[in-house]
Amino acid sequence: MKSKTLCFLLITSLFTQSFCRINSFPLYEGNECSSLTYENFGVPKEKYLDIFSDGKVSDNEREYLYSNYYTESPKIFKSHATWYGGEQESIGELLQYSLWIKQQMDRGWVLIGSGKYGYHPELKEELDTFIKNNYWYKDSKDILLSKQKSPLYFYFADGGNKRVNRDFQNQPIPVKYDSLNDRQKRVLDITVTQAYKMKKSFFVSISEQSNLTEQEALNSGKYLAVVSSKTINDFGRRFMIYKCVSGKLDFIGIVLVGGEAKRDDWTGMGSPTNIGFSYNHAPLSIRENNEIHWGFDFPTELYNYFGGTTGATGEIIAIDPDK
DSSP, X not given: OOOOXXXXXXXXXXXXXXXXXXXXXXXXXXXXXXXXXXXXOSOOHHHHHHHTTTSOOOHHHHHHHHHHHHSOOOSEEEEEEEEEEOHHHHHHHHHHHHHHHHHHHHHTOOOTTSSOOEEOGGGHHHHHHHHHHHOTTSOTTOOEEOSTTSHHHHHHHHTGGGTTTBOTTSOBOOOOGGGSOHHHXXXXXXXXXXXXXXXXXXXXXXXXXXXXXXXXXXHHTOBSEEEEESOGGGTTOEEEEEEEETTEEEEEEEEEXXXXXXXXXXXSOSSOSSGGGSTTSOOGGGOEETTEEEEEEEEHHHHHHTTOSSSOOSOEEEEOTTO
């Protein structure tokens, strides 16, 4: 039986409700699975097929597919997962991202974990001015922020047209830890040590965490695994994951997003990982199993726990406690 340490029934009903609301994550375990509102994501298959029906993709259609990819996963959704690989592989990817975060801190702005990947039409005029004045060799019309070489990265890293992130010698002003957001801090906090020490300090077994309440698991600062999700804009998020058992939510534990689907695997364009992700097969944006959309790559233990063998797992219910 899971321990219950969140609120004490000896205090008054009014105080109890206030205390739980302010200091506790809402409890979902034991609720009816059908009581939640699950948000859809991905691209409707009919719309996807229509985009490619004429054998070409227009600029507007490309922007639609890319925007769908860069949109964060919902707060509450159902998903199935495919296999990522071993636990050490997923932790290794997280460690690599932490190095890139530190490098971007030195450059003046951290894109990874910012949630800002994607199109920024609201900055069209400002970007045009900024690039023409400072980086004339870059495309001043490119409003897609997709990587550190994007014109918009330079805009954000320099601090816009006033270049407030540059010092009196025109050098980047490094980003301090306190200026990072919670997602970025979350990753740096657990990657400050060697991989084997990190695993011991910040990761627990399914049996250990599933015996806690949701709030106890959150308070522990530990995770079941590092997972990949649909978009780089999910990086650094944590999800509570559940099984639906006899119609009730059964809490399994917390996962940390430290990787993402390749954009070409999601859209089916460009250079997908393999032919199975291409537009005329099954790109991730339309990939479903028993009418449940793909949303995660799980490392081995989690993948097996949710019934994965060689294909998709069974149903996973994911809830972001921070969104």
